[in-house]
Amino acid sequence: MMNHEELVDLVVEEAIRNGAEDVAALGSLQKTRMVRFYNNKISVIKAWRNLGISIMIGLKERKFVSSYNEISPEKLIGSVKELIKLGEKSKPNYDYVPLPKGPFKYITRDHKEDLAYLSGKDLVEYAEIAIERALKEGAKRVAGTLICNSEDIALKTSANIFVKDNASSLETFVRAFVEKESSGQGISCSTTLKNFKPEIAGLEAAKIAKMAKNPKAFQSGRYSVIFGPFIFANLMNNVMEAASAFNVDAGLSFLNNEIGGNVASPNFTIVDDGTAKNGLNSRVFDDEGTPTKKTVVIGQGKLKNLLHNTSTAKKFKTSSTGNAGWISPSAWNIIIENGAYKENELFKELKNGLYITNNWYTRFQDYRNGDFSTVCRDGIFEIKNGEIINSIKNIRISDNFPRILKSIGAISNNRYWIRWWEVATPTLTPYALVKDIGITKSVF
Numbered sequence: 001m002m003n004h005e006e007l008v009d010l011v012v013e014e015a016i017r018n019g020a021e022d023v024a025a026l027g028s029l030q031k032t033r034m035v036r037f038y039n040n041k042i043s044v045i046k047a048w049r050n051l052g053i054s055i056m057i058g059l060k061e062r063k064f065v066s067s068y069n070e071i072s073p074e075k076l077i078g079s080v081k082e083l084i085k086l087g088e089k090s091k092p093n094y095d096y097v098p099l100p101k102g103p104f105k106y107i108t109r110d111h112k113e114d115l116a117y118l119s120g121k122d123l124v125e126y127a128e129i130a131i132e133r134a135l136k137e138g139a140k141r142v143a144g145t146l147i148c149n150s151e152d153i154a155l156k157t158s159a160n161i162f163v164k165d166n167a168s169s170l171e172t173f174v175r176a177f178v179e180k181e182s183s184g185q186g187i188s189c190s191t192t193l194k195n196f197k198p199e200i201a202g203l204e205a206a207k208i209a210k211m212a213k214n215p216k217a218f219q220s221g222r223y224s225v226i227f228g229p230f231i232f233a234n235l236m237n238n239v240m241e242a243a244s245a246f247n248v249d250a251g252l253s254f255l256n257n258e259i260g261g262n263v264a265s266p267n268f269t270i271v272d273d274g275t276a277k278n279g280l281n282s283r284v285f286d287d288e289g290t291p292t293k294k295t296v297v298i299g300q301g302k303l304k305n306l307l308h309n310t311s312t313a314k315k316f317k318t319s320s321t322g323n324a325g326w327i328s329p330s331a332w333n334i335i336i337e338n339g340a341y342k343e344n345e346l347f348k349e350l351k352n353g354l355y356i357t358n359n360w361y362t363r364f365q366d367y368r369n370g371d372f373s374t375v376c377r378d379g380i381f382e383i384k385n386g387e388i389i390n391s392i393k394n395i396r397i398s399d400n401f402p403r404i405l406k407s408i409g410a411i412s413n414n415r416y417w418i419r420w421w422e423v424a425t426p427t428l429t430p431y432a433l434v435k436d437i438g439i440t441k442s443v444f
Helices: 004-017 073-088 120-136 198-211 229-242 245-249 310-315 343-350 401-406
Strands: 022-038 041-059 062-069 141-157 161-179 182-190 221-227 270-273 294-299 334-336 353-366 371-384 387-391 395-400 408-411 416-420 423-429 432-441
Touching: 004 022, 004 041, 004 073, 004 141, 022 120, 041 073, 041 120, 062 073, 120 141, 120 161, 120 198, 141 198, 161 198, 161 416, 182 198, 182 353, 182 371, 182 416, 198 371, 221 229, 221 343, 229 245, 229 270, 229 294, 229 334, 229 353, 229 371, 229 401, 229 416, 229 423, 245 310, 343 353, 343 408, 343 432, 395 401, 401 408
Parallel strands: 221 353, 334 423
Antiparallel strands: 022 041, 022 141, 041 062, 141 161, 161 182, 221 432, 270 294, 270 334, 353 371, 371 387, 371 395, 395 432, 408 432, 416 423
16 A cells, blocks of 8 residues: 555646646645544543545636545555546636645654654543542533544645655543533643643633532623633634635635735734744645745734745736645634733733633524624633623624624633634633624524
């Protein structure tokens, strides 16, 4: 069986042999080990690997892509030939741009710790640390997952590019319960063992769950809100999706302002950084082979840049930002600039309002205008005179992204890496105080 580097080489040679004008092949070998726990006990220990190949072929101003997992060289060759036949029947794309010509000079990343050496026994011990810490803090039931992931990646294109990279990470996601309606969530994710803190994830989940006991119904209205890292990371993932030039061009973005226009509070800056030293999704090249970099999307409230691949860059008369996506550019690591406030100072600044720790099911009613709603979950708290006075339940946020961005007030100086299934792009996020948020009742 060929490895991922040999397969990308095979794809490019075969596609050119069959008449392709542009070819890019991205191969990855991913090794994952997972420990799942439920009701305070380890319930599943599992390991798997995946060999994936993604292909982009350009032919007569046509572009077509496909992906495969654990495919044999013979079937891969057949698939390349079939793709070219199908592509010849498709309509030309007049925004088509050839792949960027290499070679490029890529950054040399600092030494990356390869966490693949950790054993299954090691991972079970880390999961047990998270469980024990949550129970010690007062949780009655603890559940969650711990995942160790390592990946080797290779990209070859017909435009004189062959480049490799690798990464590994440790992530644990913990949910703690004290009563039926009192739950909390904690997380620790890191690219180094030194910065992986499963005990902190267990502690934070249990602390929130204890505070959330005996939740009360709450009135709809508009309230100033402190967003915890989980929910703020989720909201900022949606902001970065709106910053994709593809979504702007397709009319699916609320960031359809002129570059340089005011779109957020002057104290708010958000960047994408594919080169971030501790970024869980850092990579030295994008899917077209362009070097990744740090791109300021919103700087001090002003829209500075959109995220581009070569195709969108042509349409917007600019340059690629190293965020390809063969079809749609996307962020690598979202980083929000920290503020000046300690977390306890945010509550004093808020005075009266809500503290929301987590959310799920964020849905848009209007992508272009940014109207959305999201269900609040886990600990939700009413604040009076800077102090928590009640736990509340069954609320959702129903509001508008452009209005929220312009209403961001105080931001904490501490930040936290967040990634879980509601935060697909790793996000380094603070706590944030946002004024006048629309709160409605939820049926959940």
